[in-house]
Amino acid sequence: MTIQELLRKADSNWDSAEMLIHIGTELESRTRLPEARKILERALGLAPKEYPEAYAILAFTHFRDNASTAEKGEMSLIQGLEITDSDILKAWYVAFIDDPPARDYFIEYLSQHRDPRLRIILGHALLWQGMHDESQLVLSEAIKGLGPEYMEILPKELTVYCSSLVWLKGAKPDLDIEHTVIPILLALQARYPDVYMNYATEITAWQVMKDWNSVIKACTKTLALFPDEETTMLAMAIAFDKIGKQHHALHILGRAIGVKPSFARARMVSARILNSLGQKELANELMYEIPEVNPHYAVGIVQTAIWAYEHGDKQKALDFYRRGYAELKPFEKSQFESHPVMKQIAEEQKSTILLNVLQ
Secondary structure (H helix, E strand, O other): OOOOHHHHHHHHHOOOOOHHHHHHHHHEEEEEEHHHHHHHHHHHHHHOOOOOHHHHHHHHHHOOOOOOHHHHHHHHHHHHHHHHHHHHHHHHHHHOOOHHHHHHHHHHHHHHHOOHHHHHHHHHHHHHHOOOOHHHHHHHHHHHHOOOOOHHOOOHHHHHHHHHHHHHHOOOOOOHHHHHHHHHHHEEEEHHOOOHHHHHHHHHHHHHOOHHHHHHHHHHHHHHHHHOHHHHHHHHHHHHHHHOOOHHHHHHHHHHHHHOOOOHHHHHHHHHHHHOOOEEEEEEEEHHHHHHOOOHHHHHHHHHHHHHHHOOOOOHHHHHHHHHHHHHHHHHHHHHHOHHHHHHHHHHHHHHHHHHHHH
């Protein structure tokens, strides 16, 4: 199902909270965040107490949106907790609590619950807190709690379970996600063929295992069902690049940019490949368009500054640096702190200020 089909379906089901929550969740997973937010807000207006997890999805539309703020996301969660007092929502909230005593209180409270579906959410939330061992233990208990017939029941929380194990694989390389996660995801895809996240998680799993041919196969399957899914196109292009098929990668990246011109990551990967093939002018064109097609994406603007500096255009680098760096979120700034080119641009900035003062 395409994005436009989802939006039309929302319009024709504008008074069905259940349908709107399904559509809003799909749009959030496919990075159509303002659209998802509008639809989820409508759904929660229709049924503010019946679907507590929708508040968590609404929060993610703020957390992931460069044009929004984390504070708005947290307010969505708090509002949901006040209205529903849902333990499932409390489990989601654990992921975002900055205060350790409050976090530990919620974890202790939720640990008393034996509902395996809630414990899957708690295990996922612990990952956000960097508590890998604790997460693995909770998830292991949760899957056992579902019983031996869980592959027949296939509760939707298994999507979160699979995503969590794929995430854990980075910290715990011995995890065998090929034989634990992939079969569950294939079963979920068969049961819920219109839920994009089950396909996206499979793609991520093969990426984590660095099985690039399997990534391409999974992407091909996914695009047959979701033909305008640009994130899948990016994953496919990266896999093609990994196996040395750069022109295949560029073709897919061109499709992704055509679907979503503001897709900065696709532009960055395209520019890198084009530059390696000697097509420097086209590579520069793709990179220098990022601040215009996605003006709210500060990371993209700063990446463009780095690109400009590496390619000898210090003035452009300074212009993009001044425009983007101040808009970075604190965790984004920390990610750039150790970047050697960023340090050089910062020194250029200081030198420019000093020269202006001395003149």
